[in-house]
Amino acid sequence: MLAFVLTLVLLLGIVIVLAYAERKVAAFMQDRLGPTEAGPYGSLQAVLDVLKLLQKEDIVPAAADKNLFKLAPVLIFAAVFAGFAVIPFTPSLVPAGIGIGVFYLLAIISLDVVGLLMAGWGSNNKYAMLGAMRSVAQIVSYEVPAGLAILSAVMICQSLDFQEISYQQGALINQFPGQEYEMNWLFGIKALGINTTLVGGITTWNIFRAPLLLVSFVIYFIASLAESNRAPFDIPEAESELVAGFHVEYSGFRFAVLFLAEYSMMVLVSLVAVVLFLGSWNTPLPNIGPVSLAYWTSGTVGEWSSILWGGFWLLSKTFVLLFLQLQIRWTYPRLRVDQLMHLCWKVLTPLALAVVLGAGIWRLLMV
């Protein structure tokens, strides 16, 4: 229960910051000022927007399938929020440390699609229905390369436990039960003879441990943009050309929940990217001889120092990725639906398959 409340509070906090950051980043990239009126530098804008949405009338169309319509936002948000349960926030803090976290995450996130269909179908509006179909087509498609990219990381790490994967990517690797005798080699090539087990830092991040994972990181990142309906894959919304997608009939708080789910999804996919590829809560600073930067900036497992350092590194890496997501949104034009499918099925999926094959060989021959 405590973990639930903590995660919810943390998530809401990040989402508020993100919503504000998005407006400011967007404004700055377009040479505008962004919000300035509410609070210092407009910092209360996002909070006030939430308050405004809360006051709005809750409209349910007369001909809608009321139950589906009302349940859909809850389901969509719950599906995304449940994904946070397995994300390790610090070396000792995981809301729910289950051994098949990766598998669970992929499964529970897929529930999102059902929510979208419920929203589109329940609205009894052909535009909402079409929007839902587009969203679902996109998300289901992009789950393939995303899943394959995650699979390649899982193959390298030989684990479905997010916390174990996290431990592997740092100098604390031997403190995880069952990993006492594991070793890390530079670029994962034992033949080079450079043992980085105690060096930690950036050298043991997954994208360094197995440089092949850099490719799968890029694939995953692109696919994750599509899964969270972010530009350049935001045709489900396309608010500038269409009347908006599956959520066209929603108003007030239900609409806010849908948006909250979208922003939570952004945070979640960034967190997963960080955990799987960018060293999770591990510090980027390596131990260099007697200067054990990695130990100094990781804290002691189980104590406050590790919680603070771990949380700090995890969140700062996540924010870098989130910023990248925002920047991409304000840089690239929206893809057409056929280009989108082309990218997914003809470029990313074969590439991801090749990476999975490569990761398998890597694991067999190198490490």
Place this chain on the structure above:
Amino acid sequence: MEQKAIKHTSGFWFAIKSLLSGLALTWRHFRKARNRRTPEYVTDDNYFKQPDGLVTLTYPYEALPVPDNGRYRLHNEIDDCIVCDLCAKICPVNCITIESVKATEEIGTTSDGTKKRLYAPVFDIDLAQCCYCGLCTTVCPTDCLTMTPVYDFAEVDIKNMVYHFTDLTPEQAEEKKQLLARQQEEMAAAKAVALAARKQG
């Protein structure tokens, strides 16, 4: 006609390169966001030397200075107005309403020396309708109707967009009307007397 194929540069690395240069572009703008445009007058040396940074201003607090001869809100210097009605006649949208009352005697001169013989109990310009064409200011014989550089005069209630320029209170206007009526009665009486005298004579 010979058709020439447009050669597209394409290919994987070209795509990557252009994607990255796009990111670099937005990043450059983001980085320059520390600079801000300052509200300068157009003659200021700095006016064209602010190529980067944020270009928007927080309007009610900052505003670009308008030119001295900017033509926005109408103003009527009613003391100089001879109530000739020309402006109301030329106005393409009929947003000037003038009523006039003849004065019983000369009521003064305008600043350019024209004699004033009419009062204007009503001189209204509905600036909500005005299209700022400036025709009224062109025809005004005494140059009392001018366009000023004031452009920020939005109102919450549209009724407040009707500007009343008359300098007569309703009572004064009534008084002037009565004066005129009395003078006309007197003149009519005098005329009747004169007519009667001629008939007798």
